[in-house]
Structure formats: structure tokens, C-alpha cells
Amino acid sequence: MVRRYWRVLVRRFAVWASPAHRAWRRSLQLRVVTLTLVASSLLVAAFGWFIADRSAKILLSRAQDEVQVSMRNKVGYAEQQLTVHPQARDPLLPRTFATIVGQLADGDPAESGGSVVSIRAGQSAELAPVTSPNVDTAELITAELVHRVSDDAKVANQIVTARVNGHTTKYLVTGSPVPTSFGHVELYYMVPLTTEDSAANQIRTTVLATGLALVIMLGVIAGLVTRLVVTPVRVAARTAQRLSAGLLDQRMKVDGEDDLALLAASFNQMAANLQRQIVRLEELSRLQRRFTSDVSHELRTPLTTVRMAADLIFAERDEFDPAVARSAELLQAELDRFESLLTDLLEISRFDAGFAALDAEHTDLVPIVERVADRLTGLAERVGVEIELRLPDTPVIAEVDPRRVERVLRNLVGNAVEHGEAKPVQVTLASDDAAVAITVRDHGIGLKPGEERLVFNRFWRADPSRARQTGGTGLGLSISAEDARLHGGWLEAWGAPGEGAQFRLTLPVRSGDRLLAAPLPLIPRDRAPALPAPGPAPAGDKAEVV
Structure with a gap:
């Protein structure tokens, strides 16, 4: 079921994509413009990503440098304020924490524009953390950051995106230990990266718009340049087509x-x-x-x-x-x-x-074949050849010119008798609804590969030195081929050295009809089917079955 569904989808896609595939194969300009757009898009995308990423990193690095400088100042201020407290149980220490946070915080975090400052004493559980007002730092100060600042006593930072007072903002959170006489105090400074994000987004938008405009311009330029080259080629192709059609006065x-x-x-x-x-x-x-x-x-x-x-x-x-x-x-x-x-x-x-001119009329071909055989009986007896007729019992009616058909058969049978090497010559007649075919088979010296096309040339002979019994002119098969073409039919030859030859005359039953197949095979049925026939069969022949 799934396979059939996929086959249906593939077939529908093939039907849908057929016009595009046809246009792709036929239009050089389309291929050049498309390849230019694809290549330029990849290059511009890679360059734009590099520029945007590099710009974002520069903005973040600048923000980190500023925070580091500010953090050192804040740590120094906090250390100065906490030196007056010798121990963590000093009742004035919470007030000092609040003073430090109030002095170090700037801006209003509710508007996503101010920084957040938090101070806590992780080693003194009795001291509660103090943070800028109305700010929940549970999402900003993570356990990992606390571990690095409190346990490892290091300055650490991280970037966290959290929802603070109803606004989702990206923060650069920096933590630093503040040395005191009663142990370490942790100071956390959280700076929103709204300005940097806005600048990075503007850079990305600018790069995207510039890249898109550049790709479009490259596509237009490629189309125009290709048109300058393709147009003369198309003109040359059309001119060549007119020349091949016989309009010899056409010029570019x-x-x-x-x-x-x-x-x-x-x-x-x-x-x-x-x-x-x-x-x-x-x-x-x-x-x-x-x-x-x-x-x-x-x-x-x-x-x-x-x-x-x-x-x-x-x-x-x-x-x-x-x-x-x-x-x-x-x-x-x-x-x-x-x-x-x-x-x-x-x-x-x-x-x-x-x-x-063709003088076609409805004619029974059986008497014509018999008449040709009777007229060549004397010649066949002189050379020791027997003419075997394989004719249907019913009349074979076709719209042909009987004089020309008889001349073709006389040439074919006469040549077969002459080259028969004292072996029987078979003449076979068959028909279907659209065509009638007559084959003449001999078992003489046969034809070499390629000679099945040459036999219809004027004055051509397979063996000029061979003694001839009938003294032919060398034009018989050429005239026969012209007679067949005049009927709209085929005259074909097959042969193999030592296996004889067979000629097949195929004519349409109705004058003017187009032949698609022959009722009889060109290759004799008595020949070994494992050996292919020399030379390709004519276009449209569907009956080449041994």
C-alpha cells in the first residue's frame, strides 16, 4: 500500500515537473541564469553568515570587555564597603549589602534596559541574598555559575535568556568573589544584551537584504549577458533550419x-x-x-x-x-x-x-505471384532450382499497381533463382488488416554484413566476376525499391554468407496508409535464432521475430 502510494506521488511529481524539465533541457539561457543564481546564492549566503556571525561575536566581545571593567570597579567598591565588618554576624552587614546593591545597580530592570546586581554570602547561611528590587534572579544565576564563583573562587560569566518582570531578555551574567575578613562574598552583575541583539539583528537584516539584492542583480546581469550570446545562436539555429528546409537564400x-x-x-x-x-x-x-x-x-x-x-x-x-x-x-x-x-x-x-505515377487498383496478389513463378519456371529448370510457393487459400486483396508489383516480384524471384545455387527458392505471401508482405528466400551464397543496404544501389553487384545466367542490367533492385516507395511500402533485404538471402516486400492494404509492421519477418524462420540479423531493421518494423 505504501509503495503504491509513493509510486502515485512520484508519477504525479513527474507529470508536474515535466514542463520544467522540458524547459531546462531546451533553454540554455534558463540553465545559465539558474546556475548563476544558485552559485551566487550559496556564495552570498556563506559570506553573509560569516559577516553576521563575526559582527555578533565582536559586539558580544565588546560587551564582555565593558562588563569586565565595570565588574572590577564594582568588586573594588564592594570590598571597600565590607572591610568595616569583621564578622558575618555583624547586624549592620545586611544594611551594607543593600547599600552596595543600590549603589551598583543602574537603570530599571522592569523596562529591560537596566542591569541587575545581586550580592550573597554563600558560606554564611544567616546572611540572605540581596538583589536589585523586584527582580527574580532564579533563572539568571544558575547553580553552575554559583559553583564556579563560590567554590572555585573564580570570575565567571555566562549568557542566559530569561523572563524578568514579564520581559524575555538575554543577559550577560558575570559573577566574582569579593574577599572579606569573614570569608568570600559573591557579587553578580547581570547586564541585558538588548542593544547588542538589536545591532546584530540589524546587521543580519542588512546583510540579508544586500545579499538578496546582489543575487537578483547577478541574475539579471547573467540573463542579459546570456541573452547577448544565446540570441545569435538561436538566430543561427533558425537560419540553419530554414537552409535545411531548402530556403537557400537565408542569411544571418x-x-x-x-x-x-x-x-x-x-x-x-x-x-x-x-x-x-x-x-x-x-x-x-x-x-x-x-x-x-x-x-x-x-x-x-x-x-x-x-x-x-x-x-x-x-x-x-x-x-x-x-x-x-x-x-x-x-x-x-x-x-x-x-x-x-x-x-x-x-x-x-x-x-x-x-x-x-501509381495506377493503384484493388488486386488479388495470389495470381500475380503465380504468374511470376510460371514465367520463371524455364529459367529455374535450366539452373536446377525449384520454386516453392507458399500462398494462402483465400484471395489477398490490396490496393496496388499490379504492373509494378509484378515487376518487383519478377526481379526478386529472378535474382533468387540466379543466385540459388541449385537449391529451392521459397516465395511466401501473407497479409493482415493493414499490410501485405511477400518474402523471397534463396539458399545461395548470401550477403556479407552491410551488403543488405548496397543491393538496392544502381549497378551494384555482390560479385562482379561471377558468371551470370540472365544478364541483368544492375538496375532491377533499384527500380524495385522505387516501386515499393511509390506504394508507400518497404523493400528490405537480409542475408548471411553461406546461408542465402531473403527479400521482403511490404505494401499497405489501402493505398496511402502508413505502414507500422509487416505480417512476415525479415529474418527467415529457418535461420538459427541465436544469431542476430546483420544491420538494423527499418523504423516502425514490429514483426522482426524469428
Whole structure:
């Protein structure tokens, strides 16, 4: 019960302190001012306490010195008056006691402004103590002080706060033995420390007010100084944010010739250089894309002519010499490869130019997967690879562009067959309420750590020296990744040396929805779960369970 109560309190405090914690993390000025106030408060408090304590001790020491001088005079007077009495039983001795007290007392103790004098003969019980009128000294003269003065015959003092005649006052009580012919007589002199206490309180109040004003001034000065530094930094941060958003003409205002002005000038120079480089790179990229597109289009016309001639030669190859017939077959294969490369370049140029459009419609993905597998069966049989389909019995409907999805699957399955090393290739389809996923798993040479990101780069190959069966262009996976992004989906890869690779295509069921998880894991279920998958999973993937 207690633990739950404390947890509730801690949770409520965390909620209450959350805005302050957020402001503390985000504001440099707040941290500097707060730390300055805390440090200055500690220093001023320590210095103020030292000054106040030292002043109080000086005032008390001065009061003690004055009382000591006065006490010596009073003891001398009392000793002079008591020399005429040879013994304690002298009937005139009480009157002498009263005379001494009357002469030595000054002021009215009832007004908490006068001193109190008391004389007593502790060694003569028949002599009653005599004290200044209407003053009860029971709280002022303690047993400890009496013992030190009477038994030890020493001059002693102490500070006592007591209530005298209805007023609570602090007294400096000093006791001294008075030597006589009939034994020791004790004289006690009680001086109120009202003036010293008042002066000490005034000093404390003055130190406190001065320290508080000093702390406030330091806080204000720290805030102003920090503002002078933080404001240009904030301006630089906002300008950098605008630059990162594409507003390349943003600049900082340069005032003066100090370090902050130098920072602003350097920042502006950097922004100008970046703007020139970005504009130059954009122009080069635009020219490159235009060049690729123009070349691809321009090569279409001669390619068509060459294709017609090659088709004619290829159709008549049986009538040629075997070497010429083989040349005709090679010419036909390379023309197919060249035409595929031109097609891929044109598609890439459309993606680069932002002209690619999604023609989404509600489509059953099961027939698409089956159609891709059927078209690649011949290639799979030639290389000794079996394509295994793991498809649900019910239709899997999603709002996709069937042409692009089929192209992605054709690239994935074709690559898996090519790199399958005569081992089966599994194609799995699964879906849930929000997403549909297709995985293509091969058991070939696999991918090295880090290559699962490189496979989607243009013209990248894991092993350029390796003999290829299909003569790919090196752009298939790049186009497939662009097709997946156009759908708002993911195309991811996993691989391990000697364990094959698996590619996963994840698409939203409804076009435009945001993906949060995939129905199928990226890491194959047949892989050992103790080994972590190389490379981090994409943000939002909640289905990476082996």
C-alpha cells in the first residue's frame, strides 16, 4: 500500500515537473541564469553568515570587555564597603549589602534596559541574598555559575535568556568573589544584551537584504549577458533550419566586429558556399537525368532498326555457317540485354524526374505471384532450382499497381533463382488488416554484413566476376525499391554468407496508409535464432521475430 502510494506521488511529481524539465533541457539561457543564481546564492549566503556571525561575536566581545571593567570597579567598591565588618554576624552587614546593591545597580530592570546586581554570602547561611528590587534572579544565576564563583573562587560569566518582570531578555551574567575578613562574598552583575541583539539583528537584516539584492542583480546581469550570446545562436539555429528546409537564400545579420559578428559572417559564407554547391549539384543532376533520358530515347530509333535486321538474321541462322549462326544468336541476346537496359534507364529517369505515377487498383496478389513463378519456371529448370510457393487459400486483396508489383516480384524471384545455387527458392505471401508482405528466400551464397543496404544501389553487384545466367542490367533492385516507395511500402533485404538471402516486400492494404509492421519477418524462420540479423531493421518494423 505504501509503495503504491509513493509510486502515485512520484508519477504525479513527474507529470508536474515535466514542463520544467522540458524547459531546462531546451533553454540554455534558463540553465545559465539558474546556475548563476544558485552559485551566487550559496556564495552570498556563506559570506553573509560569516559577516553576521563575526559582527555578533565582536559586539558580544565588546560587551564582555565593558562588563569586565565595570565588574572590577564594582568588586573594588564592594570590598571597600565590607572591610568595616569583621564578622558575618555583624547586624549592620545586611544594611551594607543593600547599600552596595543600590549603589551598583543602574537603570530599571522592569523596562529591560537596566542591569541587575545581586550580592550573597554563600558560606554564611544567616546572611540572605540581596538583589536589585523586584527582580527574580532564579533563572539568571544558575547553580553552575554559583559553583564556579563560590567554590572555585573564580570570575565567571555566562549568557542566559530569561523572563524578568514579564520581559524575555538575554543577559550577560558575570559573577566574582569579593574577599572579606569573614570569608568570600559573591557579587553578580547581570547586564541585558538588548542593544547588542538589536545591532546584530540589524546587521543580519542588512546583510540579508544586500545579499538578496546582489543575487537578483547577478541574475539579471547573467540573463542579459546570456541573452547577448544565446540570441545569435538561436538566430543561427533558425537560419540553419530554414537552409535545411531548402530556403537557400537565408542569411544571418552581421552587427559589429566581435566574435559573434565573426560567427555570423562565417555562417553566411558557409551558407553561400553550400548554396552554390547545391545549385551546381542540382544542375549537374538535372543535366545527368536529362542526358540519360535523351540518350535512352535517341537510342530507341537505331535500336529498332538494328532489332529488325537482327531478327531477320536470327530467323535465317540455320542457313548460315555455324560460326555465323552463333554470332547471330549472340547478337540477338545482346540486343535483348541492350533493350532491357534502355527500358530500365527510362524507368529510372522517370523516377528521378518525379514523373512516375501509381495506377493503384484493388488486386488479388495470389495470381500475380503465380504468374511470376510460371514465367520463371524455364529459367529455374535450366539452373536446377525449384520454386516453392507458399500462398494462402483465400484471395489477398490490396490496393496496388499490379504492373509494378509484378515487376518487383519478377526481379526478386529472378535474382533468387540466379543466385540459388541449385537449391529451392521459397516465395511466401501473407497479409493482415493493414499490410501485405511477400518474402523471397534463396539458399545461395548470401550477403556479407552491410551488403543488405548496397543491393538496392544502381549497378551494384555482390560479385562482379561471377558468371551470370540472365544478364541483368544492375538496375532491377533499384527500380524495385522505387516501386515499393511509390506504394508507400518497404523493400528490405537480409542475408548471411553461406546461408542465402531473403527479400521482403511490404505494401499497405489501402493505398496511402502508413505502414507500422509487416505480417512476415525479415529474418527467415529457418535461420538459427541465436544469431542476430546483420544491420538494423527499418523504423516502425514490429514483426522482426524469428
